[in-house]
Amino acid sequence: MMADADFEEDTPLSVGDRLAAEALIIDVDGYEGPLDLLLTLSRTQKVDLRKISVLALAEQYLKFINEAKDLRIELAADYLVMAAWLAFLKSRLLLPPDPNEEGPSGEELAAHLAFQLERLSAMREAAAKLMARDQLGRNFFVRGLPEDVTRIRRVTYTASLLDLMQAYARTRTKDEFRPFVMDRDAVMTLEQALERMRGLIGYAGDWTGLESYLPEGWETDPAKRRSATAANFAASLELAKIGQIEIRQGEVFAPIQIRKKARNDG
């Protein structure tokens, strides 16, 4: 990637440095962003990343950016952002700390940058170690002749004792126990009637016969009619009791009539 200055031992170091710097600049596209570039620059310090001089690194970076600018190399915005920030960091590191200033100190910022570099470097090493591992299909292999595992879908059926007893009850209620069965189809409950009538009484203005409140389909079948009438009657008593309607009957066995009770009727 870059010219390695070390292969020419006899060349003066300054020249080697210069070559390296030029190589860096020419390869600017080869960097994955400012952090990658900083990591590469930090290598030239030839020390443990934990002992790196962030100040020196900032200077190296700023120098790099300036040289790149002189060479009229287009630098992506993030390189310039990093340059600005490193210039700021450099001033913080050089100036004595201002006790009135908010925010992290220059040392804290430098320490974090060093941590970032160390972490990136560590992850790269880890990536290299990972890729150097024995790999499936390269160093070790799966069964070449796998056998088909046939999938069999088996359905099991289950039932509970309650199911069983209910089923039996169901079959037996068809005949001899039929008389004991309440035919729910033909039964209207008080609750059903109440709910229905509550919704309807508002619409009937004056006295209306209770029969007209029978739901549709319940007037013809005698059993249904009986049940619905009884339920409606009970419901109307209930509604009268809570003061929502009034009931009247002209004489014994005459039609029962109901009407909505006026709201403010004292």
Place this chain on the structure above:
Amino acid sequence: MMAENTPNTENAEIGESLFEAPPMGEQERMVEAILFATTEPVTVKEMSERMPHGCDPAEAIVTLRKRYEGRGVNLVRVGDAWAIRTAADLGFLMQKETVETRKLSRAAIETLAIIAYHQPVTRAEIEEIRGVSVSRGTVDQLLEMEWIRFGRRRMTPGRPVTFVVTAEFLDHFGLENARDLPGLKELRSAGLLESRPPPGAMPGMPEADEEDPSVSQSEMFEE
């Protein structure tokens, strides 16, 4: 080529002098790995082409085959090649069963209930009680589940078979005995007899009962 496979020929010393063949244990490992990873049976020739100089895969196969004797997989010869195959008696493992649990159909549970309460009971009697014909599939299903089995034949004309419930049935429903099933009175007091009316009005006896018209009601419902 052949010389490498048969070290005892006059050419053997060429191979042996230049390369030390790996020990037989190593060769066995190699054959094992090759047979495992290759997508088709491998001939001895192919093996020796892939193995280091001086190896004798044929000999390795002999010992490796012994090693796999009686194991879950065996070394088998396929034509003039070799392969690793599942032991024949373990073929059943190459099936993956997925079990789905479903509720018994209404017809099945009713039929089962009638058999449990009236056993031994004939198909015609079941049909008479249910009021509809009992499909062959329903009975087969219950037989297959081993919840019912054939009982003794009824000593009536046509000698129809009867059905009874099995020990598996009792086990599943946690019953010691079919007589432990709650009687009609208890069902009624539990509210189970007042559940749901049949869709039609009072049904007469069904159309279905051609099998065994001889059984009398009295016989059927005595307890």
Place this chain on the structure above:
Amino acid sequence: MMAENTPNTENAEIGESLFEAPPMGEQERMVEAILFATTEPVTVKEMSERMPHGCDPAEAIVTLRKRYEGRGVNLVRVGDAWAIRTAADLGFLMQKETVETRKLSRAAIETLAIIAYHQPVTRAEIEEIRGVSVSRGTVDQLLEMEWIRFGRRRMTPGRPVTFVVTAEFLDHFGLENARDLPGLKELRSAGLLESRPPPGAMPGMPEADEEDPSVSQSEMFEE
């Protein structure tokens, strides 16, 4: 399940009275056959579903694994599953079987490593570590290879998704689990796997990650 594996529990008689579990030697053969038959790792649960009632594949695996130690093929653990793989030192025999894996870019390899070592990790965290934005294509490629998958959402503002590595990843790199990653312990004790928030103003990502509003451009440049 457990009752079948540990015959001394109070539920044992249910399994034992009905079915006698096959002897351990037989169970070993069965596990052997199952593992030899497939390319994919098989979990203990899957094994016991395929084996007869009362079997304890976990125990069989222990002895079977010993049996294959140092052989041409080995029993390896992949997450909570098991597989047979050829011994890594015999890879040279398998040129024919070698599969060309798609060349991964440097960005993809680094991203993969970061996910493996830092999992569960958000895209923003990967970008923070690498110092550059992670292209959609990189993540897509790793997802497609089934080396990474989505983990649980992070309970931070924006609820960003996280990435974790898969069993396929472990299988490919011959890892029993993610804890066996090379150098993991050292990295952890060096504090390099901690997520350390940057102190105040640090130039973070080149582009703010819309997934993670906690790192916003405005925040980045104030002071």
